Amino acid sequence: MAESDIVRETFETDPISALGLPEPVSIGTDASIGAALFAVQKQGQGYVLVTEAGRPRGIMTDREVLTKIVARDVKYETNVMQFVSPVTVTLTASQPIARAVKMMIAEGIENIAVVDAEGKATAVLRTLDVIHFLAEAFPQQVLNLPPRPDQFMPKPEGA
Numbered sequence: 001m002a003e004s005d006i007v008r009e010t011f012e013t014d015p016i017s018a019l020g021l022p023e024p025v026s027i028g029t030d031a032s033i034g035a036a037l038f039a040v041q042k043q044g045q046g047y048v049l050v051t052e053a054g055r056p057r058g059i060m061t062d063r064e065v066l067t068k069i070v071a072r073d074v075k076y077e078t079n080v081m082q083f084v085s086p087v088t089v090t091l092t093a094s095q096p097i098a099r100a101v102k103m104m105i106a107e108g109i110e111n112i113a114v115v116d117a118e119g120k121a122t123a124v125l126r127t128l129d130v131i132h133f134l135a136e137a138f139p140q141q142v143l144n145l146p147p148r149p150d151q152f153m154p155k156p157e158g159a
Contacts, residue, residue, distance in 0.1 A: 008098075010137060016100055016114055017093035019133050021123035024049045024113070029057055033069060033083060034076030036060050047111055047124060050084050054120035056113035058084030063110075090115045093122060097133070100125050 025043040027035055029052045039048040040060065050058040058081060068074075068083045090113045091100055100112055104127060114123040 011098040012096050014097050015094050016097055019129050024121050024124045026051045029081055031080045033078045033080055036080040049121055049124055050080055051121055056087040056121045058086050059111055060084045087113050
């Protein structure tokens with residue numbers, strides 16, 4: 001079986017739960033921009049999930065902070081819901097990683113809320129989580145790639 005087939009099969013069979021995602025960094029829909037920024041900075045995950053009764057309603061990522069808040073004179077007391085991206089899709093932890101990757105590509109999103117059977121947020125799957133999974137699951141294939149795909153390396157790195 002080719003290496004690309006192994007990667008594809010792993011993504012199609014392994015559930016999102018195999019990624020071991022931490023609980024989401026979250027705040028309520030009544031929170032302020034200041035609280036959201038504090039949560040993003042404190043947790044270092046690059047996002048804050050905005051929830052209502054545990055259900056995801058919006059997400060603020062580094063991108064929203066830079067494009068919607070930093071460049072403008074936004075008061076920190078302003079409600080966070082004015083600046084979040086709405087959560088339009090969710091997945092469950094039992095769904096395959098491949099579905100998440102396809103959804104990220106189709107929807108043009110980098111973060112997907114993972115929910116339980118009741119629709120309450122249990123995690124956030126980030127593009128970075130998928131990349132880390134690839135690097136850990138297939139270190140030979142990922143870590144030994146040349147900087148450019150067309151580049152030929154005459155000696156192994158470190159030789």
